[in-house]
Amino acid sequence: MSLNPSLSNTPRSDGCTLAGALSVASAVADGVTIVHGPSGCSHHHVSLLLTALLDRPGARLPVLLSDDLGETEVIFGGEDALDEALDEAATHSPGSIAVLSTCVAEAIGDDCAAVAERVRSVPVVVVPAGGFLGGGFYEGERAALGAYAALSARLPAPDLDEGPVVALVGEKNLEYEADSHAAELGRLLGRLDLEIGLRFVRETPTALFGLLPKADLLVLREPGLGTLADRFPVRPRTPHIRGFPVGLTATLAFLLNAGRALGLDATAACEAEAAHQDAVLARFGGLSGSRISLPAASRWAVEVADALGMTVHPSGLPVPVPDPAPVGTAGIARLLARWGRLL
Amino acid sequence: MVGAVAALSEYDGLGVAVHGSSGCWFYPSSLLRVDLGCTDLSSEDAVLGTEARARATVETMLHRHRAVALVNTCIPGIAGEDLAGALADLPVTVVDAPGFLGGVWAGHACAIAALCPVVDEEGVGVGIDGLSPLDPFARGNLYECERLLRIAGASPAVRYAGGPVESLSQAAPVSVVANPAFAAGPGERAGDLLGLDAVLATFERLSDRDDRIDVATVEAECAAADERCIRACDKYLLSHDPPRAALFGEGAYIAAAARLLDRYLGAECLVLGYRDAAPPGVRWETARADDLGSVEEILNRAEPDLILGSSFEQRLRPGAAFVPVAPPIRGRWRLAAVPFVGVEGVLATVEAVLNACAEARKL
Numbered sequence: 001m002s003l004n005p006s007l008s009n010t011p012r013s014d015g016c017t018l019a020g021a022l023s024v025a026s027a028v029a030d031g032v033t034i035v036h037g038p039s040g041c042s043h044h045h046v047s048l049l050l051t052a053l054l055d056r057p058g059a060r061l062p063v064l065l066s067d068d069l070g071e072t073e074v075i076f077g078g079e080d081a082l083d084e085a086l087d088e089a090a091t092h093s094p095g096s097i098a099v100l101s102t103c104v105a106e107a108i109g110d111d112c113a114a115v116a117e118r119v120r121s122v123p124v125v126v127v128p129a130g131g132f133l134g135g136g137f138y139e140g141e142r143a144a145l146g147a148y149a150a151l152s153a154r155l156p157a158p159d160l161d162e163g164p165v166v167a168l169v170g171e172k173n174l175e176y177e178a179d180s181h182a183a184e185l186g187r188l189l190g191r192l193d194l195e196i197g198l199r200f201v202r203e204t205p206t207a208l209f210g211l212l213p214k215a216d217l218l219v220l221r222e223p224g225l226g227t228l229a230d231r232f233p234v235r236p237r238t239p240h241i242r243g244f245p246v247g248l249t250a251t252l253a254f255l256l257n258a259g260r261a262l263g264l265d266a267t268a269a270c271e272a273e274a275a276h277q278d279a280v281l282a283r284f285g286g287l288s289g290s291r292i293s294l295p296a297a298s299r300w301a302v303e304v305a306d307a308l309g310m311t312v313h314p315s316g317l318p319v320p321v322p323d324p325a326p327v328g329t330a331g332i333a334r335l336l337a338r339w340g341r342l343l
Numbered sequence: 344m345v346g347a348v349a350a351l352s353e354y355d356g357l358g359v360a361v362h363g364s365s366g367c368w369f370y371p372s373s374l375l376r377v378d379l380g381c382t383d384l385s386s387e388d389a390v391l392g393t394e395a396r397a398r399a400t401v402e403t404m405l406h407r408h409r410a411v412a413l414v415n416t417c418i419p420g421i422a423g424e425d426l427a428g429a430l431a432d433l434p435v436t437v438v439d440a441p442g443f444l445g446g447v448w449a450g451h452a453c454a455i456a457a458l459c460p461v462v463d464e465e466g467v468g469v470g471i472d473g474l475s476p477l478d479p480f481a482r483g484n485l486y487e488c489e490r491l492l493r494i495a496g497a498s499p500a501v502r503y504a505g506g507p508v509e510s511l512s513q514a515a516p517v518s519v520v521a522n523p524a525f526a527a528g529p530g531e532r533a534g535d536l537l538g539l540d541a542v543l544a545t546f547e548r549l550s551d552r553d554d555r556i557d558v559a560t561v562e563a564e565c566a567a568a569d570e571r572c573i574r575a576c577d578k579y580l581l582s583h584d585p586p587r588a589a590l591f592g593e594g595a596y597i598a599a600a601a602r603l604l605d606r607y608l609g610a611e612c613l614v615l616g617y618r619d620a621a622p623p624g625v626r627w628e629t630a631r632a633d634d635l636g637s638v639e640e641i642l643n644r645a646e647p648d649l650i651l652g653s654s655f656e657q658r659l660r661p662g663a664a665f666v667p668v669a670p671p672i673r674g675r676w677r678l679a680a681v682p683f684v685g686v687e688g689v690l691a692t693v694e695a696v697l698n699a700c701a702e703a704r705k706l
Contacts, residue, residue, distance in 0.1 A: 016366025038417065039633075040345065040442035044370035046635075047671045050654060061635065061658060070443050074421060103364060104417045104443055107389060131366025132418050133386050 019045045020140025021100045021129040024148070026062035027173045030095030030205045034085045035066045036078065036112055037102025042066035052174045060203070063092055069104050078105055082115045086124070095206030096123045096151065098144070106130035123206065125151050142228050145170055148201055148209060153233035155210035164216040164262050165197035169232075170225045173202055175324065177331075181244055184328035185219065188251065191269035192259055217241065217261050222324075246325040247300030248277055248307060248332065277329050281307055284336040290343045291316035300325060304332055317342065344416050345371045346450025347440035347457075349477045350504035350527075351412040352377045354458075357508045358408030360400050362393065362426070362437075363416025375476060380404045380411075389418050394429045401435050410434040410508065412454070417441040448524050448619050451475050455503050455527040460511040462530045468500030469549060470518030472528040473535070475504060479672055483682030483691070484521035488536065491685050492519070494560045495546055497553070503528035517552060519545055521684050524593035524619045536684040537599035539565040561686075568686045572693045576607040579697050585609040586700055589645045591616040591632050591652030592669030596683060598622035600651050600668060603692055613645040616652070618669065635659070649700055664703035666695045 018035065022045045025033040035042040046064055053059040067085035069078045082099065089097045097119065099112050106128065116124040125147040129140045166189060171178050186196050198204065198211045213233050220229055223242040232238075239261035245254035252270050259266025288309035293316040294301050301321050305312050319339045326335045344361065348371040351359045360380030361368045368381035380403070382388075382396045397413060404411045413426065413435055420441030427437040438457040440450040471488045474481050489499040500515035503526075520526045520535040533552070534545035543558070543565055550556045588610050590597035594617040604610035615622060616632025632638045635655060642650075642660050650656050653669040667675070668683065682688040 015369045016364070018366060019369070038442035040446070044345070048370070048373075050658065050671060051673050053658075064635070066634070070445075074417075074443050102417075103367075104421065104441075106386075107418055107421045130364075130386075132364035132384050132389055136365060 015048075015137040016041075016045070016129075016131040017133065017135045017137070017140035017143070018100055018102055018129040018131060019048060020137035020142070021098075021127045021144040022049065022064075022140070023137075023173045024141055024144035024201050025098035025100060025125075025127065026064060027202045027204075028096060028098070028148070028206060029060070029203050031098055032063045032065065032089040032092050032094040032096075033098045033100060034082070034089055035064065035100050035102060036082050036085070036105045036110065037066070037069055038104055039066045039068040041102045041104075042068075049174070052176075056176075056179075063089075063094070065089055069102075074104060074108055077108060078110045079112075079115050082110065082112060083118070086116065086119050090119065090122055094122055096125060098147075099124060099126045100129045100144075101127070103130040103132045106133065123151055123154065138224070141170070142225070145201065145225075146228055146231065149212060149228075149232045151206075152200075152209040152212035155207065157210045157214050158207055160197070160211070163197075164194060165211055165214050166194055166217045166219060166258075167198040167200050167212060167215040168196055168202075168221070169200050169218050169229055170221040171199060171202045172221060172324065177324075177327075178202065180330070181327040184330040185244065187330070188245070188255060188273065188328055189258065191255060191272055192262075192264050192266060194258070194262070194264075217258060219244070219258075244327045246327060246331070247303050248329070249303060250300065251277070251328050251332075254328075273329065277332075280329055280333045280336075283333075284308060284340060287336065287340060287343055290339075292319045292339070292343070293317065294319065295321055298325070301335075304336070308336075319343070344414055344440045344442050344450055345374070346447030346452075346475065346477065347414050347438050347454035348379065348450075349375055349447070349475050350451045350454040350525075351414065351438065351458075352379065353474070353476060353502075353505040354508040354511075355506065356409045358404040358411040360404055360411060360413050361416060362397055362400075362413050362419050364418065367416045378407065382413075384416075384418055389422060393419055393422070393424060394426065397426055398430060398433070401430060401433055405433070410436070412436045412438055412457070414438045414440050414454075417443055420444075446619065447475070447477055451477075451504070451525050452527040458508070458511050460501065460503070460514045460529055462516055463513040464516050466500065466513055466515050468498040468515045469533070470501040470503065470515035470528055470530065471499060471505075471521060472503045472518040472532065473521040473523055473526040474502055475522070475525040477670060478522050478525060478683075479667065479670055479677065480681060480683035480688070481521070483680040484684045484688070486680050487682035487685035487687045488519055488521055490687075491536070491542065491546070491561055491564075494564070495549070495556050495558065497549065497556050501528070517549065519549070522593065523595040535595065536688070537595060538602055539569055539686065539689055541599070542685055564686045568690055571690065572603075572607045575693065575697060579700070580608065583700065583704065585611065586649035586664065586696075587611045587613055587645075587647050588649040588651065589614050589616065589642060589647035589656070590668075591618070591638065591650070591656050593618055594620050594622035594629075596668060597651065598625045599683075600692060601625065601627055603689060604649075604696065607693055608696070610649070613647055614641055616641055616656075648703070649696065651696070662703075664696075664699040666692075666699045668692075 067081040245251040440453045517531040533548045601612040612627045654673040657665045
């Protein structure tokens with residue numbers, strides 16, 4: 001008789017912890033990832049990852065290895081298999097190696113960190129990603145981000161031009177629009193004469209992670225990353241912006257917050273962006289007076305509709321509101337183009 | 344585990360639940376799009392036992408299904424609880440199929456074995472073996488097998504896997520095999536239907552066994568299909584060189600495809616990269632190709648202008664003509680039931696190869 005009748009609190013629709021960890025590790029531009037587990041675990045996620053990558057022409061296929069744990073390793077331990085896989089990974093001359101453990105590795109008690117210690121030639125990060133540990137995709141993603149953040153403290157800071165380092169943290173690597181979002185943030189920061197110094201972690205070589213401890217501003221993909229970012233090895237009181245800007249007002253607030261965090265006057269940048277927003281809205285002036293319905297809790301979309309003089313009512317024509325929400329003014333422009341086709 | 348879940352989910356009247364973490368559930372659920380239960384195991388369960396969670400899940404599923412198959416994943420597989428004994432009062436079949444036992448083919452075989460099909464030696468009809476929803480041609484293969492059996496005067500019977508779960512209690516004594524990689528049923532196997540020669544040989548064996556089965560109609564279809572393929576390929580060869588092909592997928596499938604390319608197009612089959620087991624008795628080079636590194640190495644060495652395989656191979660050599668024959672197949676819609684086996688399977692494969700080669704040359 002089980003002593004544990006409690007119900008699981010794991011959100012089932014999340015996907016596996018391993019998938020989340022893999023979405024981060026596979027985005028290290030010069031990284032090699034080892035899935036320490038049965039080959040099936042690797043296949044599932046590589047297949048899903050490929051689906052996402054197929055939508056991006058020219059996307060790099062990450063190097064993923066599986067040490068293919070079988071019945072023998074389950075009985076006698078899988079550390080030797082991991083050891084061999086690390087040797088193979090090193091032959092790719094990577095900037096770093098990620099070891100992602102799986103349910104099997106956790107259950108049989110392999111000490112992945114001890115095995116990884118043996119590798120001196122290249123940094124190795126170990127991410128516990130066993131799905132049965134009670135998490136889903138996001139826990140895996142965060143565990144991997146945390147592991148790379150810890151690595152960043154051990155890396156020398158790269159020599160770059162002087163100037164504030166703005167780091168994007170936790171971009172959703174499987175998101176189709178991920179690069180468009182980053183481009184929009186780059187455009188907004190450009191209004192303050194700033195650039196994105198580090199994308200942590202998206203198509204960034206390992207050596208650049210050494211910039212994280214020097215970061216002057218962390219821009220988190222979503223507020224849920226706040227607790228994780230609080231533990232990053234950055235200077236005390238390094239400011240965070242807790243989420244990419246969604247909506248007209250939020251986009252202007254992003255500029256104000258970024259300016260304030262870095263001691264810059266953002267007044268002119270905000271005025272220029274507000275004028276740009278007006279120009280964008282004017283392009284879609286034909287939508288004025290349309291009657292639409294929106295999902296509850298999309299206040300930013302109501303704000304856009306109000307700004308255009310649209311009527312939001314449950315009996316109106318349902319229009320698409322993407323999840324995740326569009327980022328910045330460019331995201332709103334693309335959304336309005338989609339609404340325009342419907343109306 | 345995925346192979347087992349896929350096989351079990353094909354049987355009507357049987358609910359399927361994954362006995363593992365939600366992460367293990369996510370992939371087969373998103374791949375198969377079926378009503379798939381899960382016990383959502385956590386680390387506490389791994390330590391304290393999973394029986395209560397398993398019982399609760401099975402009882403919930405029994406509201407919707409007459410019986411339930413509970414598929415063990417790695418963690419309960421390691422813990423080794425006697426769930427079959429603990430749940431003996433419920434109509435549940437426990438299928439031990441942790442990922443570390445092998446690939447999808449092993450899981451499929453575990454599932455069929457766990458359902459304990461009983462062969463009725465006096466039974467009429469011919470079973471269809473080697474069907475798995477993980478095979479992109481499974482539905483087309485099923486229809487083609489049924490069609491060929493019917494025109495030969497035989498009745499399609501039990502399926503491995505598919506159909507009413509009760510059909511397993513009176514299984515046909517003989518079966519034809521669609522995809523040999525998934526052949527797992529009991530009883531006699533008359534043979535597979537991969538290529539026209541195999542179709543004829545298999546139906547001759549069925550006819551030898553039961554004189555009510557008539558090979559003549561199948562024979563006439565095979566001859567007509569052969570003629571159509573020869574004519575189409577001759578036309579292609581008037582203005583194009585024979586392709587240089589690399590084939591990737593399950594051994595039996597790619598060996599059959601290589602024979603077609605050889606016969607009709609005089610193609611140079613550079614390498615047969617197999618996922619499951621090396622195809623026996625082929626004269627072409629074979630290589631295990633179950634990871635991207637080895638596939639890339641094979642492709643770089645062979646430099647084919649035609650690839651039969653999965654989206655992985657397509658991705659690695661985007662300039663080559665591509666015909667999807669192995670999962671995963673991404674980036675294209677597949678709605679129709681296209682067969683790989685039987686007469687229509689030969690026609691569909693040759694058609695796909697010709698169209699892919701012609702398209703690639705236009706680019």
